[in-house]
Amino acid sequence: MFLDLDNNKLKIVDDGSLLKPSDVFQLKHWGFQKNENTYIAEDYDLITIIKFFEESFQDYSISTNVESLYNSILKNLEEFQQLFDLGEQIKDGNFDKKDYAEHIQFLKENIPNRDLKEHQKKAFYHLSSVGNGANFSVPGSGKTTVVLSAYEKLRLSGKVNTIVVVGPTACFGPWKDEFEEVLGRKPNYKILAGGDQISRKQEYYVVGQQHELYLTTFQTLLNDQDEMIQLLNNVSIDAYLVIDEAHYMKQINGSWAKAVLNISEYAINRCILTGTPLPKGYSDVFNYFEFLWPHNEIITEEQKANLQLLESADNHFSASEILNNCISPLCYRVRKKDLDLADQIFNVVSDIEMNQYEKAVYNAVFYNIMEYSRNDYMNNYEFVDKLRRGRVIRLRQCLSYTHLVKTAVEDYEEKIIDDSMLEDIVLNYDNLEKPAKLIRLFEIVSKFQEKGQKVVIWSYFIGTIKMIEKELASKGLLSKKIIGETPSEKTDYEEQETRELIKDEFIDPNSGLDILLANPAACAESISLHKTCHNAIYYDLSYNGAQFLQSLDRIHRVGGSEDKEAHYYFLQYSNTMENRILDNLERKRDKMYQIVEGDFNIYSLDMFQDLDELDDYEEIFLDNDS
Numbered sequence: 001m002f003l004d005l006d007n008n009k010l011k012i013v014d015d016g017s018l019l020k021p022s023d024v025f026q027l028k029h030w031g032f033q034k035n036e037n038t039y040i041a042e043d044y045d046l047i048t049i050i051k052f053f054e055e056s057f058q059d060y061s062i063s064t065n066v067e068s069l070y071n072s073i074l075k076n077l078e079e080f081q082q083l084f085d086l087g088e089q090i091k092d093g094n095f096d097k098k099d100y101a102e103h104i105q106f107l108k109e110n111i112p113n114r115d116l117k118e119h120q121k122k123a124f125y126h127l128s129s130v131g132n133g134a135n136f137s138v139p140g141s142g143k144t145t146v147v148l149s150a151y152e153k154l155r156l157s158g159k160v161n162t163i164v165v166v167g168p169t170a171c172f173g174p175w176k177d178e179f180e181e182v183l184g185r186k187p188n189y190k191i192l193a194g195g196d197q198i199s200r201k202q203e204y205y206v207v208g209q210q211h212e213l214y215l216t217t218f219q220t221l222l223n224d225q226d227e228m229i230q231l232l233n234n235v236s237i238d239a240y241l242v243i244d245e246a247h248y249m250k251q252i253n254g255s256w257a258k259a260v261l262n263i264s265e266y267a268i269n270r271c272i273l274t275g276t277p278l279p280k281g282y283s284d285v286f287n288y289f290e291f292l293w294p295h296n297e298i299i300t301e302e303q304k305a306n307l308q309l310l311e312s313a314d315n316h317f318s319a320s321e322i323l324n325n326c327i328s329p330l331c332y333r334v335r336k337k338d339l340d341l342a343d344q345i346f347n348v349v350s351d352i353e354m355n356q357y358e359k360a361v362y363n364a365v366f367y368n369i370m371e372y373s374r375n376d377y378m379n380n381y382e383f384v385d386k387l388r389r390g391r392v393i394r395l396r397q398c399l400s401y402t403h404l405v406k407t408a409v410e411d412y413e414e415k416i417i418d419d420s421m422l423e424d425i426v427l428n429y430d431n432l433e434k435p436a437k438l439i440r441l442f443e444i445v446s447k448f449q450e451k452g453q454k455v456v457i458w459s460y461f462i463g464t465i466k467m468i469e470k471e472l473a474s475k476g477l478l479s480k481k482i483i484g485e486t487p488s489e490k491t492d493y494e495e496q497e498t499r500e501l502i503k504d505e506f507i508d509p510n511s512g513l514d515i516l517l518a519n520p521a522a523c524a525e526s527i528s529l530h531k532t533c534h535n536a537i538y539y540d541l542s543y544n545g546a547q548f549l550q551s552l553d554r555i556h557r558v559g560g561s562e563d564k565e566a567h568y569y570f571l572q573y574s575n576t577m578e579n580r581i582l583d584n585l586e587r588k589r590d591k592m593y594q595i596v597e598g599d600f601n602i603y604s605l606d607m608f609q610d611l612d613e614l615d616d617y618e619e620i621f622l623d624n625d626s
Helices: 021-029 046-056 064-092 097-110 118-130 143-156 169-183 197-203 218-223 225-232 255-264 284-292 301-312 316-330 356-373 381-400 402-406 420-427 436-451 462-474 499-507 545-555 578-595 609-621
Strands: 002-006 009-013 033-035 038-041 133-135 162-166 189-191 213-216 239-243 269-273 344-352 454-458 480-482 515-518 533-538 566-573
Touching (some): 002 064, 021 033, 064 316, 133 143, 143 169, 162 225, 169 213, 218 225, 239 255, 255 284, 269 284, 301 316, 356 381, 356 609, 381 609, 436 454, 436 462, 436 533, 462 480, 462 515, 480 499, 499 515, 533 545, 545 566, 545 578, 566 578
Parallel strands (some): 239 269, 344 566, 454 515, 533 566
């Protein structure tokens, strides 16, 4: 019996017919194909196969190539186990205090511009020690600072010289800003996203190290996988590959996840960042650790199957134990309570009475929905769900800005206004009155203006944001907006300011721009406003818990919120469904803050979002409680 390698294929030659039928069955189970007296496999677990032969056969030999590969794998496993044990010791507090002191001294000498918090120092020590790690700390904890510090340590030790970040476009600006603030030098960076495809792809093939920081999106990486591998294989580049907002790659067979996994092995070191590690279930973490350790099986197939079974049975205690044993030493998590931030103050302005015309439209829409609901049983469930979600959006539009009722709603074509007079009110609303909520908004904003304080105003409707911007301008108040159509840094617009430029102007205490209008879908993630802004007004709300919770953290973060309370104002029309939406979001917020105190509990920032919407709908329109 002889084991050999041929073009990375493992060959088992059985000259003496030593293989019994059960042995042949086992080899076929492992993917071996028979060719005369030889069994060949392209995908194989050499450790398992060698162990099988040691236990089953006395007379077998291996080639020099197989022996070399086998020893290399054993060495890799031994080194990984040492890092795994070290990560566990660090998290248990049983680490070498001298080694920790040396890491802290490194920060003092090489990161002089940023005094890391205690939780950041511990996260830096853990990440620097394990080499490839995950940081699952809550939003606003300073994960970018930790990673840049770890990168600098690797760079100065000669292990890496380039940092490549994959994430949403909203993270590009923060990475550039933090790079300069943390490391004390402006990054020589390149954005590999959007723009002309031919020009972009040429950047991957430039010989030599051209940039120290590369930034790209998940979508661009999907299209440029081969080119990114070429970049990472550049002999002049030793890359530290970072996946920011890694929850975007959670889907096991998703195309973005596959693209990230395909490039992982070409980096020297790897790191993933997300404050929501388990947005849907335990399987969300599988991709994370396949990316971090592409040559090590962190979670076995058997463990994956067990996790999914336990999750389906709601046995979260046993599932958490399995997951904890597999990955806990390789990841770090800072909880909300660890940040030691000043309080978040929530102010609900619920005494606002609708003005005449907006109230007439809201009441008409409300009672039409009540009437329509009586006949929903005549349609199938899927169609009814679409109708009800569309109706809730119509009600939210009424509560935000009456003129929005004329706009289309995706997958919803029901005629919700059947009175010509009311249709005229909707079309000509701006000429009839100002929304009562808008008048209250001006009162609150005026007080901030008198105190010289900045404020961010959130609305989920683009039409509302543009209406507020226009009204603010009419009163001589400067404001700027970040919405979906506001170009990001990667787009070459001559006339429009980019999101990054607007954000930079807003956070500049001397810029004169003290009012930012923002849409949570475009601005709730990655953008930090907390250094100069501590006030937020929510003009309207949706059931999207993810965007809501992310938006709260824009003004409540490490590096500015330690001694400054964050104040939130929620404008609510009295005796409407707005209080239900806020109650729903508050329950999600409280649940999230409770659950994130654990390492691996499942929590979803937007789990059952549609069900929440439909539950409220049923209580209002079907249970006769209104």
